[in-house]
Amino acid sequence: MGDYFTEEPGILPNKLGVDDxxxxxxxxxxxxxxRLIWLEENPINGEIGFDHLCAIHRYSFxxxxxxxxxxxxxxxxxxxxxxxxxxNLEGAQQAIFTQLKHDKLLKGLGKPxxxxxxxxxTGDLIALHPFREGNGRxxxxxxxxxxENAGYDLNYEDVRDDELLSTDIATFKGNLAPLKELLHRIVxxxxx
Numbered sequence: 633m634g635d636y637f638t639e640e641p642g643i644l645p646n647k648l649g650v651d652d653x654x655x656x657x658x659x660x661x662x663x664x665x666x667r668l669i670w671l672e673e674n675p676i677n678g679e680i681g682f683d684h685l686c687a688i689h690r691y692s693f694x695x696x697x698x699x700x701x702x703x704x705x706x707x708x709x710x711x712x713x714x715x716x717x718x719x720n721l722e723g724a725q726q727a728i729f730t731q732l733k734h735d736k737l738l739k740g741l742g743k744p745x746x747x748x749x750x751x752x753x754t755g756d757l758i759a760l761h762p763f764r765e766g767n768g769r770x771x772x773x774x775x776x777x778x779x780e781n782a783g784y785d786l787n788y789e790d791v792r793d794d795e796l797l798s799t800d801i802a803t804f805k806g807n808l809a810p811l812k813e814l815l816h817r818i819v820x821x822x823x824x
Contacts (some may be wrong), residue, residue, distance in 0.1 A: 644765060646696050660696055664766065667692045668773055675777050680737055681729045682762075684777070689763050689770040697765065704764045713804055715761035728756045738782040746784060747815045750775065754811060755803045768800060780822060787818045 643653050650656040676687045690701025703722070708715045716724050731753075732738070738749050757771045772788060779786040788796070791814065802810045 644697060647698065648696065660693075663695050664692050664769060667695075668769060671773055672776065675780075680778055680781060681732070682725045685757075685762070685770060685774045688773045688777075689766060692770055692773065693763075693766050699764050700766075701763075703762050706764065708761055708764070710804075711801075716759055721760065721762055724756075724760055725762060728753070728760060732778075737778060741782065743784070743819060743821070746779075746782065747812055747819055750779065750786075750819070751803075751808045751811045751815060753778075755806075755808055758800055758804050768796065772796075779819065783822050785820050785822050786815075787820070791818060 643651055643656065646656060648656075648659065650659060671688065671691060676684060676691065678684055678687070686701045686703070693700035703718075703725075705718045707718060735749055738746055738753075741749065754771070754775060757774075758767070761767050763770065772786075776786045776788075795814070799810045799814050802808075
């Protein structure tokens with residue numbers, strides 16, 4: 633599973649046999665967008681935890697990649713930061729999801745405390761970066777389902793992609809302030 637690239641630099645081997653990186657990215661964006669829309673209307677059932685996150689990733693990316701839903705076994709880095717080492721992924725995910733269970737899946741919290749805990753969880757999941765590709769989209773879909781389960785709507789519709797990226801980068805570098813500011817804008821109690 634460690635051989636994630638084809639002969640061409642930066643092209644993930646894919647089920648479609650696409651070897652043009654721009655075309656692959658365009659197909660991926662379209663396919664995953666449709667999958668994520670369907671997922672909002674038909675959430676994955678089951679216990680909310682790491683297996684749930686893997687199921688979301690598998691559903692979202694399985695048309696494209698054989699590694700969909702599978703924890704990565706390669707090192708990944710962006711800019712000057714290295715994500716969780718693959719040999720530490722299992723222990724790190726267990727710690728994150730044990731804490732989430734301890735926090736009762738963030739149920740019964742007022743909005744300020746919910747946002748604090750959601751921001752910390754988001755930061756942990758960004759640093760974990762458990763999949764070879766598609767972590768941000770899968771994590772956001774997971775967080776939306778977690779939030780709804782806890783009585784909150786997490787609405788990313790009016791958030792620009794560049795804002796999400798800059799917020800994720802700041803969060804990865806340990807600055808949760810932009811993420812908390814964003815969450816205050818997009819979190820609201822679920823209408824009953």
